[in-house]
Amino acid sequence: MIKKSVLFSMLLLLPVLAMAQNEDEVQLKKIYTQSLTNGKSYAWLDYLSNQIGGRLSGSFNAERAVEYTKAQLDSLGLDRVWLQPVMVPKWTRGIKEFAYIEYSPGDTNNIDICALGGSVATPSGGLKGNVIEVQGLEDLEKLGEEKIKGKIVFYNRPMQADLIQTFEAYGGCVDQRYSGAAEAAKYGAVGVIVRSMNLRLDDYPHTGSMSYGDTPASKRIPAAAISTNGAELLSSVLALNKDIKFYFRQTCKVFPDAQSFNVIGEIKGSTYPNEIITVGGHLDSWDLGDGSHDDGAGCVQSMEVLRLLKETGYKPKRTIRAVLFMNEENGLRGATKYAEVAKEKEENHVFALESDAGGFTPRGFSFDCDDANFKQITSWEPLFKPYLIHYFEKGGSGADVGPLKGNGTVLAGLRPDSQRYFDHHHAANDTFEHVNKRELELGAATMTALVYLIDKYGTVPSEKVKG
Amino acid sequence: MIKKSVLFSMLLLLPVLAMAQNEDEVQLKKIYTQSLTNGKSYAWLDYLSNQIGGRLSGSFNAERAVEYTKAQLDSLGLDRVWLQPVMVPKWTRGIKEFAYIEYSPGDTNNIDICALGGSVATPSGGLKGNVIEVQGLEDLEKLGEEKIKGKIVFYNRPMQADLIQTFEAYGGCVDQRYSGAAEAAKYGAVGVIVRSMNLRLDDYPHTGSMSYGDTPASKRIPAAAISTNGAELLSSVLALNKDIKFYFRQTCKVFPDAQSFNVIGEIKGSTYPNEIITVGGHLDSWDLGDGSHDDGAGCVQSMEVLRLLKETGYKPKRTIRAVLFMNEENGLRGATKYAEVAKEKEENHVFALESDAGGFTPRGFSFDCDDANFKQITSWEPLFKPYLIHYFEKGGSGADVGPLKGNGTVLAGLRPDSQRYFDHHHAANDTFEHVNKRELELGAATMTALVYLIDKYGTVPSEKVKG
Numbered sequence: 028m029i030k031k032s033v034l035f036s037m038l039l040l041l042p043v044l045a046m047a048q049n050e051d052e053v054q055l056k057k058i059y060t061q062s063l064t065n066g067k068s069y070a071w072l073d074y075l076s077n078q079i080g081g082r083l084s085g086s087f088n089a090e091r092a093v094e095y096t097k098a099q100l101d102s103l104g105l106d107r108v109w110l111q112p113v114m115v116p117k118w119t120r121g122i123k124e125f126a127y128i129e130y131s132p133g134d135t136n137n138i139d140i141c142a143l144g145g146s147v148a149t150p151s152g153g154l155k156g157n158v159i160e161v162q163g164l165e166d167l168e169k170l171g172e173e174k175i176k177g178k179i180v181f182y183n184r185p186m187q188a189d190l191i192q193t194f195e196a197y198g199g200c201v202d203q204r205y206s207g208a209a210e211a212a213k214y215g216a217v218g219v220i221v222r223s224m225n226l227r228l229d230d231y232p233h234t235g236s237m238s239y240g241d242t243p244a245s246k247r248i249p250a251a252a253i254s255t256n257g258a259e260l261l262s263s264v265l266a267l268n269k270d271i272k273f274y275f276r277q278t279c280k281v282f283p284d285a286q287s288f289n290v291i292g293e294i295k296g297s298t299y300p301n302e303i304i305t306v307g308g309h310l311d312s313w314d315l316g317d318g319s320h321d322d323g324a325g326c327v328q329s330m331e332v333l334r335l336l337k338e339t340g341y342k343p344k345r346t347i348r349a350v351l352f353m354n355e356e357n358g359l360r361g362a363t364k365y366a367e368v369a370k371e372k373e374e375n376h377v378f379a380l381e382s383d384a385g386g387f388t389p390r391g392f393s394f395d396c397d398d399a400n401f402k403q404i405t406s407w408e409p410l411f412k413p414y415l416i417h418y419f420e421k422g423g424s425g426a427d428v429g430p431l432k433g434n435g436t437v438l439a440g441l442r443p444d445s446q447r448y449f450d451h452h453h454a455a456n457d458t459f460e461h462v463n464k465r466e467l468e469l470g471a472a473t474m475t476a477l478v479y480l481i482d483k484y485g486t487v488p489s490e491k492v493k494g
Numbered sequence: 495m496i497k498k499s500v501l502f503s504m505l506l507l508l509p510v511l512a513m514a515q516n517e518d519e520v521q522l523k524k525i526y527t528q529s530l531t532n533g534k535s536y537a538w539l540d541y542l543s544n545q546i547g548g549r550l551s552g553s554f555n556a557e558r559a560v561e562y563t564k565a566q567l568d569s570l571g572l573d574r575v576w577l578q579p580v581m582v583p584k585w586t587r588g589i590k591e592f593a594y595i596e597y598s599p600g601d602t603n604n605i606d607i608c609a610l611g612g613s614v615a616t617p618s619g620g621l622k623g624n625v626i627e628v629q630g631l632e633d634l635e636k637l638g639e640e641k642i643k644g645k646i647v648f649y650n651r652p653m654q655a656d657l658i659q660t661f662e663a664y665g666g667c668v669d670q671r672y673s674g675a676a677e678a679a680k681y682g683a684v685g686v687i688v689r690s691m692n693l694r695l696d697d698y699p700h701t702g703s704m705s706y707g708d709t710p711a712s713k714r715i716p717a718a719a720i721s722t723n724g725a726e727l728l729s730s731v732l733a734l735n736k737d738i739k740f741y742f743r744q745t746c747k748v749f750p751d752a753q754s755f756n757v758i759g760e761i762k763g764s765t766y767p768n769e770i771i772t773v774g775g776h777l778d779s780w781d782l783g784d785g786s787h788d789d790g791a792g793c794v795q796s797m798e799v800l801r802l803l804k805e806t807g808y809k810p811k812r813t814i815r816a817v818l819f820m821n822e823e824n825g826l827r828g829a830t831k832y833a834e835v836a837k838e839k840e841e842n843h844v845f846a847l848e849s850d851a852g853g854f855t856p857r858g859f860s861f862d863c864d865d866a867n868f869k870q871i872t873s874w875e876p877l878f879k880p881y882l883i884h885y886f887e888k889g890g891s892g893a894d895v896g897p898l899k900g901n902g903t904v905l906a907g908l909r910p911d912s913q914r915y916f917d918h919h920h921a922a923n924d925t926f927e928h929v930n931k932r933e934l935e936l937g938a939a940t941m942t943a944l945v946y947l948i949d950k951y952g953t954v955p956s957e958k959v960k961g
Binding site (some may be wrong): 062066172188193227326390413414418444466469 | 527933935
């Protein structure tokens with residue numbers, strides 16, 4: 028039985044709690060309404076996508092993106108906007124890749140491919156060879172050098188369609204793209220063709236990063252992606268005739284590291300300025316499309332978080348930063364630098380939220396945190412229900428906020444609907460017209476709502492930090 | 495405190511309950527896997543959209559859609575497939591509408607419009623008049639006959655962007671389209687132009703049904719929709735010059751009612767054949783697009799429910815019917831007929847589920863039922879969680895299952911993500927390429943999962959029916 032005095036104190040608290048609850052409801056409503064009726068995210072993304080376009084690390088476009096987003100942050104009247112220098116790798120695709128299947132000399136079928144990011148070029152006259160189809164890295168050992176040497180290895184394991192979470196299907200496939208060339212080279216392969224990481228059958232080859240691991244420079248073989256339709260074609264042709272040849276030519280090149288920047292905007296906290304809440308996406312993108320979903324969306328949403336807080340008249344207690352990380356796609360140098368500097372300066376990052384899963388309808392968040400913080404966050408679920416945000420699960424956060432892990436920092440990733448994400452990911456059809464304005468704006472508002480709640484109530488300090 | 499004997503009985507039951515739970519998990523996994531890896535819904539929709547196309551009630555295409563879907567149901571080896579005759583209204587759009595804004599004689603701006611469904615034609619030479627812009631029906635009385643007589647009334651209240659549920663925003667606007675002409679005619683207007691029910695700014699005019707109510711035939715005035723961009727243009731032009739004129743010409747016509755059909759396929763129940771579970775969508779569509787989202791998606795998903803149950807080896811205890819209702823868009827005659835026949839035959843419809851909100855990622859269901867049934871259904875929520883289905887709310891069901899209400903029938907509507915629905919609704923861009931295969935298939939599987947659970951556990955009989 029509860030003591031009368033305690034009960035009495037609780038009763039006294041009730042109106043206060045109800046008022047706080049109501050204040051939060053009102054603030055969330057303001058945030059969503061501002062985003063949906065007067066949002067900036069879509070116009071920013073329009074410029075980033077259509078006036079700048081693909082912006083691979085080290086490229087001229089990446090620098091234009093830095094300039095543009097800094098200027099936009101400058102226009103918001105924040106407390107501080109700055110560029111954080113970081114050296115980034117510079118790989119260029121070169122002139123458009125060219126490929127064909129040769130059924131017999133002169134009887135050829137042109138086919139679209141794209142070099143994987145980080146791949147070496149083919150010889151300048153291109154590379155032609157017989158093809159051996161495999162369902163994954165583990166097939167190589169079974170086949171052995173005898174069957175692989177001198178050939179082009181064709182990795183054709185599709186993404187698993189019956190997985191509901193498409194990122195899980197991606198995770199189950201991407202080793203072919205990332206390590207396919209390094210592994211095939213060990214068995215004497217001369218090149219690698221990888222089925223695009225795409226759940227849909229279409230004609231777009233999807234690029235993405237690959238690594239040669241410790242393969243010496245002289246042993247590195249060129250690697251390219253083929254569209255899912257192309258992969259189906261090549262596979263069915265091979266089933267009829269193992270002697271067909273595949274030709275491809277690509278002129279990609281690695282340059283010395285280039286100077287680039289993370290772009291950062293900040294509202295200083297009024298009460299706990301040393302507690303930092305970071306929200307971010309990555310500013311670089313692959314070069315084939317215009318990087319609207321990956322990750323222009325996450326950048327403009329992060330910028331919009333600061334704007335929505337200001338526009339709705341909220342004065343943060345803690346310092347809120349939007350960070351546009353450079354070089355997520357092929358190096359993670361921006362994220363690494365940001366975390367290094369944070370450590371050097373002994374910054375206290377209490378919360379970091381990333382949006383890097385496309386500008387689709389938000390469903391919720393994934394959290395990398397302890398139970399106490401997760402419990403506090405899930406207590407806010409009812410506030411999100413009117414906005415159809417229901418997904419609050421423990422799991423990963425994101426590549427760019429990952430390096431901040433430790434010291435009790437609560438990490439989170441926005442989780443939009445993922446069904447269409449891999450239709451566009453790293454391909455020429457990751458373009459602005461595939462982003463829906465409302466879906467993008469709902470994402471920005473959802474991020475802002477969570478940042479507001481974290482700012483207002485703080486995170487639960489971990490024992491280590493407290494002690 | 496629980497009595498020992500009761501506790502003991504409960505403990506004995508636990509393995510049984512666990513087994514049932516596990517059986518359901520396995521069955522749901524089978525359903526989703528079959529839909530996502532070997533589904534038929536997308537291929538059916540491809541044919542319905544691209545080989546048949548728009549299929550307004552009474553049109554030749556509507557008859558082709560009846561033939562095609564019946565043939566497909568026939569191919570599934572069901573217990574019974576039949577056509578249920580129903581007379582439907584037949585309204586035709588006629589030749590392409592034509593419209594322009596006239597700034598001054600000879601200085602004109604062509605503008606796309608489309609006749610609203612059910613509208614009369616303009617005079618054969620078209621109709622030209624000054625325009626009076628209003629924000630809704632309630633503005634008419636304020637303006638009065640003096641300011642309206644002889645003019646074209648332009649309804650320009652937009653859908654409310656800050657409503658998260660887009661159907662709510664639609665509900666708050668559609669009176670302008672449905673009753674705008676009847677109301678404006680009372681004040682002597684000569685025609686009506688309505689801003690399209692679309693949350694996005696684009697160039698597509700959206701059609702949809704309208705009614706003249708009890709307006710006598712001689713007083714009926716033509717009504718057309720203008721795109722959201724067109725509405726913004728017209729409004730800004732009017733702000734500068736109230737004397738501009740609007741011209742439009744349309745040749746739509748009403749024909750005598752035509753013979754048509756609901757298309758029905760059925761698996762007979764093994765244990766309770768007289769308990770009927772109906773799942774459906776509507777086969778007719780507007781004529782501007784190909785009706786992929788509205789409601790080709792709901793039709794092929796309903797057909798797929800039967801196929802998925804069969805393919806996963808499940809033998810229903812109750813009778814499961816897929817019903818493709820004719821004439822939802824402009825008459826609801828198919829649904830009315832289906833409910834009439836059900837009543838005549840004293841059929842016991844225990845459950846009816848509709849899919850008519852687009853082929854987007856499913857989020858859950860809305861239920862129109864008593865508390866006991868809602869409680870049972872929500873007890874299944876954990877089974878749906880792996881499929882990211884979380885929305886289980888009381889509310890409406892759907893227009894086509896609505897007439898089955900009463901006698902304890904549990905009604906439900908699939909609730910897909912609605913953010914993009916009104917970008918396409920009733921417009922020329924409601925086309926196949928805007929339906930994502932996985933999203934469509936997830937919807938079909940989600941419907942099948944619920945039908946399976948309802949079939950297995952039955953509905954909770956209402957007191958009235960029980961008594």
